[in-house]
Amino acid sequence: MDVVVNGRHFEVSDRFRAHVEEKLGRLEKHDHRLIRVEVELAMERNPRLQDKAVRVELTAFSKGPVIRAEAAAEDKMTALDRALDKMAAQMRRAADRKRVHRGKHTPVSVSQALAGSVADDSAPVEPPEETSRQVA
Numbered sequence: 001m002d003v004v005v006n007g008r009h010f011e012v013s014d015r016f017r018a019h020v021e022e023k024l025g026r027l028e029k030h031d032h033r034l035i036r037v038e039v040e041l042a043m044e045r046n047p048r049l050q051d052k053a054v055r056v057e058l059t060a061f062s063k064g065p066v067i068r069a070e071a072a073a074e075d076k077m078t079a080l081d082r083a084l085d086k087m088a089a090q091m092r093r094a095a096d097r098k099r100v101h102r103g104k105h106t107p108v109s110v111s112q113a114l115a116g117s118v119a120d121d122s123a124p125v126e127p128p129e130e131t132s133r134q135v136a
Contacts, residue, residue: 001028002036009043016076023084030091033063041076050074056083060091067091 003021005012024037040057052072056079060067067090071082 001034003039004036005039005041007041007043009045010041012041019077020080023080027060027084027088027091030088030095031060031062031064034060035063036061039080041079044072054079056080058083058087060087065094067094 001024003017003024005017005020020039024039027037028034038057038059038061040059042055042057044053044055051074053074054076055070055072056076057070058068067087069083069086069090071079071086073079073082
């Protein structure tokens with residue numbers, strides 16, 4: 001997997017690049033077919049937006065769909081962690097959809113799930129009988 005780290009409005013240190021590569025290694029457990037992940041850091045210069053000073057955008061290219069996630073925080077480590085959590089959740093959902101779609105795992109239907117929880121000795125409840133009215 002190739003990792004490309006770009007910074008807008010500031011230089012990205014080698015220490016942060018190594019940290020990004022280490023963190024992105026955990027994405028391979030969700031999708032082992034990852035080809036490239038692009039990380040873009042953008043610095044916000046507006047002092048009123050201090051709580052969202054750094055924005056991290058992640059774009060993962062694989063043999064399946066392209067997955068994007070972005071997050072903003074006060075520092076770049078927190079923003080990276082938030083974006084990674086979002087991307088991991090998206091990859092997990094995509095893998096679950098694919099697994100169900102391909103038939104490798106069929107989810108249990110609601111009726112089957114509820115049938116096991118109902119006790120056998122309880123009598124079934126019958127709906128009340130309707131009385132028919134005769135019009136004279």
